[in-house]
Amino acid sequence: MGGLAAALLWVTMAGAGGHEPPVHTLAEVLFCQPPWPSLGAALTFDADQLFWFDFPGSRWTPRLPDLPPWPPALETPDQLLQDANLCQDLRRAITDLVTGRLAEAKGVPMADVFPMRPPVPGEPNTLVCLVANIFPPAVEIVWLLDGVPVTQEVTHTHYTPMADLTFLRFSYLRVTPATGDIYTCVVTRQGDNTSTIAYWVLQPPVDAEELQTALCGAAMALGILLALLGIAMLVAARRGARGAGR
Known part of the structure; x- marks a missing residue:
């Protein structure tokens, strides 16, 4: 051990x-x-x-x-x-x-992928893979694009110690994202056969006119629902008043 x-x-x-x-x-x-x-x-x-x-x-x-x-x-x-x-x-x-008397302490890495700037299709950006809960500080971080390993434009930081005695590490990948691209950050502990995987996909942009139409439709539906609810409450109140007057 x-x-x-x-x-x-x-x-x-x-x-x-x-x-x-x-x-x-x-x-x-x-x-x-x-x-x-x-x-x-x-x-x-x-x-x-x-x-x-x-x-x-x-x-x-x-x-x-x-x-x-x-x-x-x-x-x-x-x-x-x-x-x-x-x-x-x-x-x-x-x-x-x-060795043989105490179990070896290990942490399960947790990974999250996010862009450094708001993503725009066709514009250069940097993806960040944040890996937390590392212990011991011995992990391998690999990037994939649509399942194919990426080795260019990749940088890793040194391990950063945390107050809970675990370690934190960042990995950066410079990208020019396109709609539908699937980026994967794979974190593997040395000596283990287990990996932690995090994905990032650039979502297709929402057309401003379509978004405005959807919001207007949602607002109209909410207004109708509130109107029906008000009518139901008014009818219930009148019925209650008539019952009390008998």
């Missing part, structure tokens, strides 16, 4: 002013595990990833290009690599102790 060890540093900060100041969480999470990626580290603020550590390149990398670079004196790559070696040693030792 494989194992996963994680070192977590959670810092909770409360804003000033007000009766109930907002609470913010700054977290640095380091994990190590047998499957790829064997090492991972990220710094998050309120579950939004700010930096992730590129272990092959031995450097902190900002999640977004407009973020300032990592302060060199805050935590050097050498310090983090020492922590990573300790994490690996602890993982191996704990795995030897608990």
Whole structure:
């Protein structure tokens, strides 16, 4: 049985002013595990990833290009690599102790696909596959278009640790959608034969005149229904008044 060890540093900060100041969480999470990626580290603020550590390149990398670079004196790559070696040693030792005695924890990934901008047929857009409830952080994300794998214009983010000890990951696919295209995001856990699948289909645009006609018809039907209901209530009230006068 494989194992996963994680070192977590959670810092909770409360804003000033007000009766109930907002609470913010700054977290640095380091994990190590047998499957790829064997090492991972990220710094998050309120579950939004700010930096992730590129272990092959031995450097902190900002999640977004407009973020300032990592302060060199805050935590050097050498310090983090020492922590990573300790994490690996602890993982191996704990795995030897608990294998066959404790069940291995696993989460079932949940996926959702949505466009980054309101979709328009024939106009470039980006589809986002949001994968949540990942544990351990070792999943493969594949895109399909009408059942055919797509490898071009695909990017994946690093794993983002969440407060419930699961991980979040995004995958992006640049597309020029057409009506009827079926896009599929397939998420597979490494070492398993199970996958989570999410679909996205560009719906045909609704003609403005047809939509207006449908809305007018619905409003007319609702008006007739309310009128009939009012007549029925009036008749019932008159019958009740006549019965009371006898």
